[in-house]
Amino acid sequence: METLNKYHSELISFHYVAEHLSFTKGSEELGLSKSQVSKHVKQIESLLGAQLINRTTRHFNLTQEGESLLSYTKQLVNLTNNASNELKGLVEDDHGDLKFSTAPSLGNFIASDIANAFKEEFPNTHLQMDFSQQYRDFNKGEVHFALRINSVTEPDLIAKYMGKWKEAICISPKLLKKLNIADICPDELTELPCIINSCIKGHNSWVFYKGKKEYVVPVSGPISSSTFESVRTLCLDGHGIGRIPLFMVHRELKEKKLIQLFPKFSITGNTIYMVYPKQSYVNKKQRTFKKILNDWFVENQIFISK
Structure with missing residues (x-):
């Protein structure tokens, strides 16, 4: 039979x-x-x-x-x-986990907003937020979503362009007073102590835009560092002028702990991509998390340049 x-x-x-x-x-x-x-x-x-x-x-x-x-x-x-x-x-339901990865500086800034929105929808789902510089592999199940500064070449991944970070040229009130500078132009930075982020491509040249005009300014200084967090700390302590993503210093600028130079010029930093697997079926948790990330970027346009 x-x-x-x-x-x-x-x-x-x-x-x-x-x-x-x-x-x-x-x-x-x-x-x-x-x-x-x-x-x-x-x-x-x-x-x-x-x-x-x-x-x-x-x-x-x-x-x-x-x-x-x-x-x-x-x-x-x-x-x-x-x-x-x-x-x-x-x-579909409130079980399992969702894994999200991004760089420490961005992760620390958006963690509460993302967690609050996601946990409101899925209070019993384990949200694993990995804020490290270590690469996480989608194919090994190490991550479901990531925010990265580079696009991807893997055919099974999607990299959605989210924008570029706005950056600010910052100086402490103490150093501003010491240098006795006011109403300076970007090209005068060549003669001033700048804190260099050695991990950023083209770190010895800062690019400014005003309208359609571009200004490329060579910079140098007594201190270089490899993270934006340390550049911010050094800048707050008066060790030099720093170029820092706006989202990392908006509170310090508001509280007058730092002063923004050249506010009429635009300075853009790293390009941000939302990266996730290419799938024929996307479950409810993933659809919700993707929307939460999208909504965050829409609601925080003050920090982002398209």
């Missing part, structure tokens, strides 16, 4: 017809045509070499073989429903 393993759909059709003792109700339950369901039942009967249903114009009942098969199809349907519910719980 040929195995039933290949006839899952036909067995399911038989089950609902047998449960309802009606081809019409069984087909409605399945969303199939009555003729298609009838064909499925006949295929099972032919395969087993046994009549499963007694059907006349007045009577519709299961044979002994039909009753026996129904006991097994009940287990099949229950198993299928349980698997469906469990998987749906993992991908």
